[in-house]
Amino acid sequence: MKRYLSVFILGLAVACNNASDKETATTDSSSMDHMHDAGAMGNVPDLPPVPDGASVYFKNITEGATVKSPLKIEMGANVIKVDTAGPVIEGVGHHHLIIDGTDSIPAGVIVPKDSTHIHFGKGQTETEIALSPGMHKLTIQFADGLHRSYGDKMAATVHVKVE
Numbered sequence: 657m658k659r660y661l662s663v664f665i666l667g668l669a670v671a672c673n674n675a676s677d678k679e680t681a682t683t684d685s686s687s688m689d690h691m692h693d694a695g696a697m698g699n700v701p702d703l704p705p706v707p708d709g710a711s712v713y714f715k716n717i718t719e720g721a722t723v724k725s726p727l728k729i730e731m732g733a734n735v736i737k738v739d740t741a742g743p744v745i746e747g748v749g750h751h752h753l754i755i756d757g758t759d760s761i762p763a764g765v766i767v768p769k770d771s772t773h774i775h776f777g778k779g780q781t782e783t784e785i786a787l788s789p790g791m792h793k794l795t796i797q798f799a800d801g802l803h804r805s806y807g808d809k810m811a812a813t814v815h816v817k818v819e
């Protein structure tokens with residue numbers, strides 16, 4: 657399941673790069689066609705504005721909590737809708753979890769994808785992660801369908817102590 661997800665997200669990222677670097681992009685995956693259409697036309701949509709009052713938050717973890725690993729994390733969103741990555745739609749996006757990283761990623765910057773920047777491009781709102789004992793910083797960063805950060809307004813951070 658996790659491996660499939662990683663491959664899926666990697667595919668999205670590659671598709672994005674191809675679309676922006678080349679006049680035309682081709683792929684065997686018909687599910688990515690909408691992304692290539694945007695890139696091939698040279699009109700990648702702008703980052704949508706953040707709706708008034710929108711925010712993200714940790715549903716089940718409070719600041720400074722002492723927790724056990726593996727840690728279940730539930731990610732909430734107010735006013736803005738959680739959906740799959742791909743289309744760029746105003747008022748819609750998906751969660752990212754940043755482990756021991758920055759408080760937020762500047763608006764418009766694509767969220768990196770690596771072991772400490774986890775994408776939830778299928779619209780997931782919960783996950784489980786393993787953390788070593790000690791203090792850790794967890795950040796939710798919401799981003800648009802092209803993984804472009806909505807900025808610090810759409811980020812939330814908690815610090816936890818793992819037993």
Ligand SMILES: [Cu+2]
Binds near residue numbers: 741751752775776799
């Ligand atoms: Cu993403």
